Amino acid sequence: MRGFYKRFPRKNRNLKPNSKKLTRRIPVKDAFIGGGGRILIQSMTNTRTSDVTATVAQIKRLEAAGCDLARVAVTDERDARAVRQIIEQIKIPLAADIQFDYKLAILSAENGAHKLRINPGNIGGEDKVRQVCEAAAAHEIPIRVGINSGSIEKDILAEHGNTPKALCLSALRSVRMLEAFGFYDIVISVKSSSVKAMIEANRLIAAETGYPLHLGVTEAGSPKSGVVKSAIGIGSLLADGIGDTVRVSLTGDPVAEIEAARGILRALDLDKNYVEIVSCPTCGRCRIDLAALVDMVEEMTKTVTKPLKLAVMGCVVNGPGEAAGADLGIAGGPDRSVLFQRGKVLRTVDNENLFAEFIGELAKLL
Ligand code: SF4
Numbered sequence: 194m195r196g197f198y199k200r201f202p203r204k205n206r207n208l209k210p211n212s213k214k215l216t217r218r219i220p221v222k223d224a225f226i227g228g229g230g231r232i233l234i235q236s237m238t239n240t241r242t243s244d245v246t247a248t249v250a251q252i253k254r255l256e257a258a259g260c261d262l263a264r265v266a267v268t269d270e271r272d273a274r275a276v277r278q279i280i281e282q283i284k285i286p287l288a289a290d291i292q293f294d295y296k297l298a299i300l301s302a303e304n305g306a307h308k309l310r311i312n313p314g315n316i317g318g319e320d321k322v323r324q325v326c327e328a329a330a331a332h333e334i335p336i337r338v339g340i341n342s343g344s345i346e347k348d349i350l351a352e353h354g355n356t357p358k359a360l361c362l363s364a365l366r367s368v369r370m371l372e373a374f375g376f377y378d379i380v381i382s383v384k385s386s387s388v389k390a391m392i393e394a395n396r397l398i399a400a401e402t403g404y405p406l407h408l409g410v411t412e413a414g415s416p417k418s419g420v421v422k423s424a425i426g427i428g429s430l431l432a433d434g435i436g437d438t439v440r441v442s443l444t445g446d447p448v449a450e451i452e453a454a455r456g457i458l459r460a461l462d463l464d465k466n467y468v469e470i471v472s473c474p475t476c477g478r479c480r481i482d483l484a485a486l487v488d489m490v491e492e493m494t495k496t497v498t499k500p501l502k503l504a505v506m507g508c509v510v511n512g513p514g515e516a517a518g519a520d521l522g523i524a525g526g527p528d529r530s531v532l533f534q535r536g537k538v539l540r541t542v543d544n545e546n547l548f549a550e551f552i553g554e555l556a557k558l559l
Pocket of ligand 1: 479
């Protein structure tokens, strides 16, 4: 696949491709995207942006859930002006998402947006892109070049079809446009509702640029199917060291996006500050209500940021083995169950006291 990018000279030759650690470090308010730093979790509000009260309330819920950066759709002047009122009431950086109208991007920057998201191909020509770059530079905010499979330019489509290569070429063309105006604080996203296309397009783009990548499967669907698609798409790339910030797109309450994104990062050990619960699927050997215990433990620990590993196992067949590496473990038995702590038996307890004993030991660790 190498070689077809040659027509796009790379200006950031000091930025080596294909390594998360070496992507450009882009400041966004008091946070950073890229440079090998923490993977930021993003979401997008689904309130009317001009409804400041509703939008702030939703962003506060996102903040509480662990969102690092919120994005709002800016569809008119009222939305753009609302940006200022919103950022005064929230803690996390706010990105303004603009389609088609370059003036709204400029107005959003003037109203304090911490980041702009545009598709340079649909903003009305190079001169308008230049004006957006100048506004972003003046306010020292980055621009995300966001390309979706539905927004690839016609000439690229004609030559390459709707392929990952076309997505990548479209993004690179936009990036070169910004670079031509001397603008380099760029984050790139190439998204598709096809998981395979999104993975391939991001691999191609990561091999060609040192700009940080925003990962996401667009229009992923309901929480049920969307989480699976996003986990595969985003997770595959992160596992290869590709990607600097993520957005899980789910239909419905955006707070669910944060929970899903966090789950992806945790599964890949990219977030270790949480309570990991290892529990078995149960089988005919299990004699305790393991599902209820796991639910209780999950509820009790969901906001804990201390790295801990708990093993909640249905019987002694696999229980002690799993519990050996756990800060606290349980292996269920017919009448009595065994509590473990860091590989050692703590004590054996009657099953009727099991929940209380386990929760009591857990509370000492939190
Ligand atoms: S740990 Fe025991 S109860 Fe759980 S699945 Fe394994 S054998 Fe079954």
